[in-house]
Amino acid sequence: MAGDNSAQVADDALRARKLTRAGLVRVELIPPPASASPFVTTFFRVQCDETEIRDVQPSSIGLVAVMARGSGHMHFLDGRVEASHPLMVLTPTSAATTFEVAGPWDAFGAMLSPAGWAALTGLSATVHGNRMMAAADVLPPRLVAACERLREEFGSLENHQMADLLCEALMPSLRRLPPGHAELIGTVAEWLAQSLSPELAELFARCRYGERQVQRLVERYFGLAPRTLARKYRALRAAVLLSRPGVTADDIAAVQDHFYDQPHMIREMRLFAGRTPARIADPDTPYLSAFLDLRDFSEGGSRMAPIPDDLRA
Structure with missing residues (x-):
């Protein structure tokens, strides 16, 4: 970083x-x-x-x-x-x-x-x-x-x-992407969708390329190494979940289980979402709120990293 x-x-x-x-x-x-x-x-x-x-x-x-x-x-x-x-x-x-x-x-x-x-x-x-x-x-x-x-x-x-x-x-x-690269982008999206904390080994197992090539291509297309990319989407999806009206205590506990402890969760959200959990739903952040509404991660298709049904996966 x-x-x-x-x-x-x-x-x-x-x-x-x-x-x-x-x-x-x-x-x-x-x-x-x-x-x-x-x-x-x-x-x-x-x-x-x-x-x-x-x-x-x-x-x-x-x-x-x-x-x-x-x-x-x-x-x-x-x-x-x-x-x-x-x-x-x-x-x-x-x-x-x-x-x-x-x-x-x-x-x-x-x-x-x-x-x-x-x-x-x-x-x-x-x-x-x-x-x-x-x-x-x-x-x-x-x-x-x-x-x-x-x-x-x-x-x-x-x-x-x-x-x-x-x-x-x-x-x-639009320029045409190499078919293998387009496939990798889709594979990364599927990998991120399976869990709030997907395993890196699972990504490598899904890809036709070797580990070093996967690392290089993910950085090229996503701007982050695979491990950091997973951290980013974990933090953004956690921010969305914690900002939802009526979020349950079970959901909060499931989200928190994906971080080492509360200070770790706060640092990650501050880094990638720009807000601590206490301020995620702050009404005085209109642009941020609209962005998180957009990235509600609830849709499939071309949306990146939808929130998994099982938050403890």
Whole structure:
């Protein structure tokens, strides 16, 4: 993982600062058509009329965003601060990140799957992870042109029209992944889905590649080594489970059993989700709450790491 203890302390201090209040940030999620769902988790619209906006983005595969209004910067775990771009790509992140926007803020974009990131950029999620990059430096020209048009016509388009515009350019822009690599991405998703704490040996047993090649390919497409990837999805799914209304004592105990102890669970959630268990359902984290709603991990198909039926598996 990038960063050292001093960077973690500084990041925790930043996250402890007051975040934008609930209700001030409006997030709408627009599901992609079935043809795009293997590559796009969701389209989204984010709006806020405040002049100073601060929130947390949990660790993610990456996203494309058109910033129609507002500009900002993101704080990464290793202490780097990078500025936004009017047309930008947030590359896969290995930990939760804090962002600040000078508003008013109005943005539209697409959250990508591992296959979507790879097929659109052709870049390694490890080598190019934890960055905010200009879209023209990363995306195919046809998709960049669609983003430019979207920004020019932003005020006259409905959300579904913006999603359609991006989708029309996105689908022909996709690079074909090697069949074995596409199969591995699916295998990793199945492996993560079997348990909150899947065994690494089980992944290697499922793959046609040797252990060293599996390690390399998982890092390329997911931005993390398999063991750390399992930790990430354990923490994110635990955050979702603990934030659900009416979560039972049995479910809480089952989730806690996947961690060494409570301090370990708190550290992992803070690292990957950006919040401790006590603040996961905090109403003053609107963007984070919307992200976790999106990543409710309850659906199969192209969704990564759905929550298993047996939480003690």
